Amino acid sequence: MTQNTVDTNLLLTILDLSGVWSFAVSGSLTAMQKRMDFFGVLIVAFATAFGGGTIRDILINRPVFWMHNEAYLYILFIATPVAIIFRNYLQYLRKTLFFFDTIGLGVYTVIGMQIGFTWGYSPMLAICLGTLTACFGGVLRDLLCSEIPLIFHREIYASICIVGGAGYVTMMYFGVSETVTVLVTLFAIIIARFIVVRYKLSLPMLHLKDNMPHA
Amino acid sequence: MTQNTVDTNLLLTILDLSGVWSFAVSGSLTAMQKRMDFFGVLIVAFATAFGGGTIRDILINRPVFWMHNEAYLYILFIATPVAIIFRNYLQYLRKTLFFFDTIGLGVYTVIGMQIGFTWGYSPMLAICLGTLTACFGGVLRDLLCSEIPLIFHREIYASICIVGGAGYVTMMYFGVSETVTVLVTLFAIIIARFIVVRYKLSLPMLHLKDNMPHA
Amino acid sequence: MTQNTVDTNLLLTILDLSGVWSFAVSGSLTAMQKRMDFFGVLIVAFATAFGGGTIRDILINRPVFWMHNEAYLYILFIATPVAIIFRNYLQYLRKTLFFFDTIGLGVYTVIGMQIGFTWGYSPMLAICLGTLTACFGGVLRDLLCSEIPLIFHREIYASICIVGGAGYVTMMYFGVSETVTVLVTLFAIIIARFIVVRYKLSLPMLHLKDNMPHA
Numbered sequence: 001m002t003q004n005t006v007d008t009n010l011l012l013t014i015l016d017l018s019g020v021w022s023f024a025v026s027g028s029l030t031a032m033q034k035r036m037d038f039f040g041v042l043i044v045a046f047a048t049a050f051g052g053g054t055i056r057d058i059l060i061n062r063p064v065f066w067m068h069n070e071a072y073l074y075i076l077f078i079a080t081p082v083a084i085i086f087r088n089y090l091q092y093l094r095k096t097l098f099f100f101d102t103i104g105l106g107v108y109t110v111i112g113m114q115i116g117f118t119w120g121y122s123p124m125l126a127i128c129l130g131t132l133t134a135c136f137g138g139v140l141r142d143l144l145c146s147e148i149p150l151i152f153h154r155e156i157y158a159s160i161c162i163v164g165g166a167g168y169v170t171m172m173y174f175g176v177s178e179t180v181t182v183l184v185t186l187f188a189i190i191i192a193r194f195i196v197v198r199y200k201l202s203l204p205m206l207h208l209k210d211n212m213p214h215a
Numbered sequence: 216m217t218q219n220t221v222d223t224n225l226l227l228t229i230l231d232l233s234g235v236w237s238f239a240v241s242g243s244l245t246a247m248q249k250r251m252d253f254f255g256v257l258i259v260a261f262a263t264a265f266g267g268g269t270i271r272d273i274l275i276n277r278p279v280f281w282m283h284n285e286a287y288l289y290i291l292f293i294a295t296p297v298a299i300i301f302r303n304y305l306q307y308l309r310k311t312l313f314f315f316d317t318i319g320l321g322v323y324t325v326i327g328m329q330i331g332f333t334w335g336y337s338p339m340l341a342i343c344l345g346t347l348t349a350c351f352g353g354v355l356r357d358l359l360c361s362e363i364p365l366i367f368h369r370e371i372y373a374s375i376c377i378v379g380g381a382g383y384v385t386m387m388y389f390g391v392s393e394t395v396t397v398l399v400t401l402f403a404i405i406i407a408r409f410i411v412v413r414y415k416l417s418l419p420m421l422h423l424k425d426n427m428p429h430a
Numbered sequence: 431m432t433q434n435t436v437d438t439n440l441l442l443t444i445l446d447l448s449g450v451w452s453f454a455v456s457g458s459l460t461a462m463q464k465r466m467d468f469f470g471v472l473i474v475a476f477a478t479a480f481g482g483g484t485i486r487d488i489l490i491n492r493p494v495f496w497m498h499n500e501a502y503l504y505i506l507f508i509a510t511p512v513a514i515i516f517r518n519y520l521q522y523l524r525k526t527l528f529f530f531d532t533i534g535l536g537v538y539t540v541i542g543m544q545i546g547f548t549w550g551y552s553p554m555l556a557i558c559l560g561t562l563t564a565c566f567g568g569v570l571r572d573l574l575c576s577e578i579p580l581i582f583h584r585e586i587y588a589s590i591c592i593v594g595g596a597g598y599v600t601m602m603y604f605g606v607s608e609t610v611t612v613l614v615t616l617f618a619i620i621i622a623r624f625i626v627v628r629y630k631l632s633l634p635m636l637h638l639k640d641n642m643p644h645a
Contacts, residue, residue, distance in 0.1 A: 029423070037418035039374040043350075046343075054274070059484070059494050064274050073339055087423055124503055128476075135473075143358060143573060159469040203467035208459070208517055244638070252633035254589040258565075261558075269489070279489050288554055302638055358573060 008179045012114060015107040015186070020072055021079045022104035023049040027141050028083035034145050038084070044144050045080045051137035056112050056129050060119050098197070106189035108134040109161045110182050113168055123172075127165035134161045159203060160196065164189040223394045227329060230322040230401070235287055237319035238264040239294035242356050247302055249360050259359050260295045266352035271327050271344050275334050313412070321404035323349040324376045325397050328383055338387075342380035349376045374418060375411065379404040438609045442544060445537040445616070450502055451509045452534035453479040457571050458513035464575050468514070474574050475510045481567035486542050486559050490549050528627070536619035538564040539591045540612050543598050553602075557595035564591045589633060590626065594619040 027048030031041040050066050057064045066072040112133030116126030135158050164185050171181040195201065242263030246256040265281050272279045281287040327348030331341030350373050379400050386396040410416065457478030461471040480496050487494045496502040542563030546556030565588050594615050601611040625631070 032421045032423050035420040035422045037374065037420055039377055039418070041421055043346075043373055058273060058488060059497055061276075061491075061493070063276070067274055067336070067340060070337060070339065073343070084421055087421065121497070122500060124500065125497060128503070131473075139574070144354070158473055159467065162469055203469070205465040205467055206462045206471055206514055206517065207465045208462050247636045247638050250635040250637045252589065252635055254592055254633070256636055258561075258588055273488060276491075278491070282489055282551070282555060285552060285554065288558070299636055302636065359569070 008182060011179065011182065012111055015103075016111055017071065017075055018100075019104040019107035019111070020049045020075045022100035023108075023137055024076050024079035025083045026101050026104070026138075028080050029087070030141055030145050032084070032087055041084060042076075042080050044141055045083075046076060047144055048137045048141040049076055049079075051140040052108055052112070052133040052135065053137075055136045056115065056133045059129070059132070060115070060121075062115075062119065102190050102193045105134050105157070105161065105193065106164070106186040108137075109164055109189060110168070110186050113165055113185075114178075114182065117172075123169040127162060127169065130165045130168075131158060131161040134158075157193075160189055160192050164192070223397060226394060226397065227326055230318075231326055232286065232290055233315075234319040234322035234326070235264045235290045236294045237315035238323075238352055239291050240298045241316045241319070241353075243295050243298035244302070245356055245360050247299070253299070256299060257291075257295050259356055260298075261291060262359055263352045263356040264291055264294075266355040267323055267327070267348040267350065268352075270351045271330065271348045274344070274347070275330070275336075277330075277334065317405050317408045320349050320372070320376065320408065321379070321401040323352075324379055324404060325383065325401050328380055328400075329393075329397065332387075338384040342377060342384065345380045345383075346373060346376040349373075372408075375404055375407050379407070438612060441609065441612065442541055445533075446541055447501065447505055448530075449534040449537035449541070450479045450505045452530035453538075453567055454506050454509035455513045456531050456534070456568075458510050459517070460571055460575050462514070462517055471514060472506075472510050474571055475513075476506060477574055478567045478571040479506055479509075481570040482538055482542070482563040482565065483567075485566045486545065486563045489559070489562070490545070490551075492545075492549065532620050532623045535564050535587070535591065535623065536594070536616040538567075539594055539619060540598065540616050543595055543615075544608075544612065547602075553599040557592060557599065560595045560598075561588060561591040564588075587623075590619055590622050594622070 024045040027045035028041050030048070031044035034040075036044065050072070053065050109130040112130035113126045115133075116129040121129065138157075167188055168181055168185040171184060172178075176184075239260040242260035243256050245263075246259035249255075251259065265287070268280050324345040327345035328341045330348075331344040336344065353372070382403055383396055383400040386399060387393075391399075454475040457475035458471050460478070461474035464470075466474065480502070483495050539560040542560035543556045545563075546559040551559065568587075597618055598611055598615040601614060602608075606614075
């Protein structure tokens with residue numbers, strides 16, 4: 001293991017734990033908007049923070065991450081009550097939250113891809129794994145809270161993961177070091193999402209001429 | 216294997232099969248309220264009875280229980296038609312049903328935890344597994360029937376599993392035998408749910424001062 | 431490996447890829463009815479085409495099919511843009527689409543059962559696996575698009591898989607060769623669905639005398 005790998009691993013671990021924190025806060029706030037009780041909020045936070053990585057690990061058939069490192073659960077059990085206690089301050093911090101949610105999105109994309117490559121999957125599958133890791137927790141959160149999954153209101157959410165993943169692959173192809181690739185992809189995803197939301201950008205919506213009842 | 220373990224295993228097997236029966240009936244009734252046909256009812260009963268244990272087994276990476284012991288499927292294939300045939304009697308037996316559903320809740324919590332410990336997981340993870348086993352089938356049932364998951368209308372549902380699980384861990388910590396721990400936890404969960412529903416108890420709902428559109 | 435098995439494998443491979451194509455088109459059209467963007471459509475197509483087989487492979491604990499053969503992803507990445515480009519022609523081809531969707535249903539049932547038997551499962555479990563493979567992708571598609579799962583509007587969908595699966599088992603019991611069994615089951619499912627839809631057949635809906643609030 002080179003020094004570079006050690007640095008990258010440390011970097012990924014720090015980012016990973018901050019991703020769990022961010023998504024736990026995002027899940028808690030959504031659940032509180034639905035006026036759930038403490039345990040309801042905890043379960044939605046759990047699904048949001050762990051859903052994507054769980055699917056990723058099951059697909060790869062590696063041990064599920066939060067079942068083998070209790071640090072993840074501890075972070076969830078700290079982040080959720082903190083989000084509950086400070087709930088009325090957090091809503092005035094909408095931008096802070098958006099910032100954390102966006103960090104989570106970038107981090108989970110990068111971690112999903114990095115694990116995909118570590119397990120020997122192709123670039124295309126690594127992008128699939130990164131996107132699933134980043135987006136599935138939010139889909140679960142919305143299903144549990146009976147919302148139309150946000151990913152499809154604002155599909156740009158998933159689009160940024162996919163395009164960011166393609167950038168990751170391109171940098172690796174040109175021999176950029178892992179640490180640099182991870183950091184550049186991460187910041188590109190975060191900055192892209194800020195720009196997209198700030199300027200209300202969106203991809204063209206596809207639609208059919210008439211609504212066709214699906215046969 | 217001690218006599219005690221044999222007894223506990225026999226006890227757990229009996230409870231397990233009665234849990235499948237109860238949840239199959241619960242799923243069948245929900246599906247019939249949605250006016251499904253025979254196979255639709257069967258599929259919802261299947262998802263309700265097997266959903267929680269399937270997630271548990273996939274997370275642990277042990278063989279999925281109903282794929283390796285056909286007794287579970289036979290019980291499903293008996294319980295569902297029986298529920299269909301007696302559907303108009305069952306609704307006058309609302310309390311009987313509630314009784315069975317509650318038994319299922321208690322049994323699945325205890326079995327999920329017991330399997331968690333058998334596979335060497337920590338108390339915290341065992342409680343997670345117990346809660347997932349008890350609650351996930353009901354979430355699936357409600358998603359398939361397009362209801363807001365009941366677990367979040369009446370979150371006390373999951374809360375009782377989590378608190379019951381904490382009691383299980385406490386008894387084990389103080390060296391109480393497995394059979395006693397299982398039985399006490401089971402009856403505590405059942406009695407707690409009866410009291411909660413009878414006296415319409417609930418935990419305080421958490422909410423935000425204003426609805427904050429999720430950034 | 432006999433000549434017969436080679437033929438059957440080739441047959442199943444061809445059918446399998448055509449099943450992915452059909453379900454990718456079905457998912458794309460549903461997503462475009464919801465006015466999603468390109469990546470949203472791609473994700474719904476992905477879930478529809480791969481959902482059923484993924485659950486099947488996870489339950490069996492065999493490698494997930496699309497993670498180990500990129501041909502499936504290539505077909506998805508060709509079928510989805512083609513469906514998008516020709517979307518306004520496809521809706522005039524409603525019968526063509528229904529034809530493809532029905533082929534997918536038959537193919538996935540047969541492939542799910544065939545894999546179940548290959549892995550040594552009983553006829554009853556093979557039918558469960560076939561039905562899950564054929565129907566789960568559509569359930570996912572509808573959850574992601576926030577529809578009441580179509581399987582339960584028109585439950586005959588799953589019923590045909592289950593009855594077709596029973597026919598498969600019966601033919602195998604009487605020693606019919608695998609190729610013939612696969613082809614007969616496939617065409618029986620396809621023809622049955624055409625007849626059912628053409629003559630608006632349905633199984634009787636089960637309902638309760640009064641709506642009983644679920645205790």
